[in-house]
Amino acid sequence: MIEPLNTQGTKNAKSLALDTKPRVEARGRWIRILEGMRASMPDGYRKYMGFPTVLDDLRPPRLRPPSNNIPISVNDCFFVQREENRIASTY
Known part of the structure; x- marks a missing residue:
């Protein structure tokens, strides 16, 4: 079950x-x-659930996200x- 934590989460859960x-x-089933x-x-699990090989470096000046709270x-x-x-x- 999905339990939204805020109004936007409730909207997302309903719309999806x-x-x-x-x-x-x-x-x-996936779980x-x-x-x-x-x-x-375990190796297959780590490969499937692990982080991608290439990750973005978000530090300036490399990338500038459009917004960041x-x-x-x-x-x-x-x-x-x-x-x-x-x-x-893994994640």
């Missing part, structure tokens, strides 16, 4: 029909598949975390 039976069942992969094929966050983007060897193996 995220709580309909078929969508809930589909998410459940079970991924849990099975994690247990039986937390500008300092670019200094801890996933590119920087990988650069500093502190990125998780």
